[in-house]
Amino acid sequence: MLRSRYKEYQLDQSPFYCLKSKERLAKLLQISQNKLEILTLSEDLYIERDRFDPKKKKSRLVEEPKLPLKRVQKRIEELLKRIKIPDYIYAPAKGRGYISNAKAHVNAAVVRSLDIKKYFPSTPSRRVYWFFHKQMKCSSDVAGILTKISTFKNHLPTGSPLSPILSYFAHIDMWEAINKMVEGASCTLSSYAKLIIYFSP
Numbered sequence: 001m002l003r004s005r006y007k008e009y010q011l012d013q014s015p016f017y018c019l020k021s022k023e024r025l026a027k028l029l030q031i032s033q034n035k036l037e038i039l040t041l042s043e044d045l046y047i048e049r050d051r052f053d054p055k056k057k058k059s060r061l062v063e064e065p066k067l068p069l070k071r072v073q074k075r076i077e078e079l080l081k082r083i084k085i086p087d088y089i090y091a092p093a094k095g096r097g098y099i100s101n102a103k104a105h106v107n108a109a110v111v112r113s114l115d116i117k118k119y120f121p122s123t124p125s126r127r128v129y130w131f132f133h134k135q136m137k138c139s140s141d142v143a144g145i146l147t148k149i150s151t152f153k154n155h156l157p158t159g160s161p162l163s164p165i166l167s168y169f170a171h172i173d174m175w176e177a178i179n180k181m182v183e184g185a186s187c188t189l190s191s192y193a194k195l196i197i198y199f200s201p
Helices: 022-028 033-041 067-080 098-103 125-135 140-150 163-169 172-184
Strands: 046-053 058-065 089-091 112-115 188-192 196-200
Touching: 022 033, 022 140, 033 067, 033 140, 058 067, 067 140, 067 163, 125 140, 125 163, 163 172, 172 188
Parallel strands: 089 188
Antiparallel strands: 046 058, 112 196, 188 196
16 A cells, blocks of 8 residues: 555644634635635636546536636645545545455455445535534634635535545545444445445455
8 A cells, every 4th residue: 555645644633623714724725815715706716518438428517626726626635635534435545546445345255336426516515514614623714715615516526636535524424324334234345436335245
């Protein structure tokens, strides 16, 4: 397994944890308060286009953030990826991928998979706000800013570098509940890219 170049820490050791100041938030995101406010207020931050998927032989809508916003989203992604996550999450975790995901089920007699359709568009902004406000314990205004620059049209955007890791944290309680049920059935859970869930006894 590849090692992260950054030291991992628990959620309550994240610089986002108990963040109450918009000034500190701007510094953390490596942007001026003025530019952060502009990003928060702007409505023209994404390019929407159809992209053809040769595997599925159909097009899908991609909501791609423009460069100024994308830089900030990548910074948030970088910080969230330093938080330790459960072993059953294989992507977008650092140092884990489809090979290690598959190895979790080697020698299993049966493997079941579940594909969550349109997971990013189905993750509403209220769940993102819930994560930053209730789990990270950010102030309401800081959580609101983080939600605004992380979502598009009230959901996680399909083309954002931040959406994969945030899709886990926005539903962290759900994943914990699923894993508890799977372990209770003496099975192994693995989740790859938050889109496909694998179970094996």
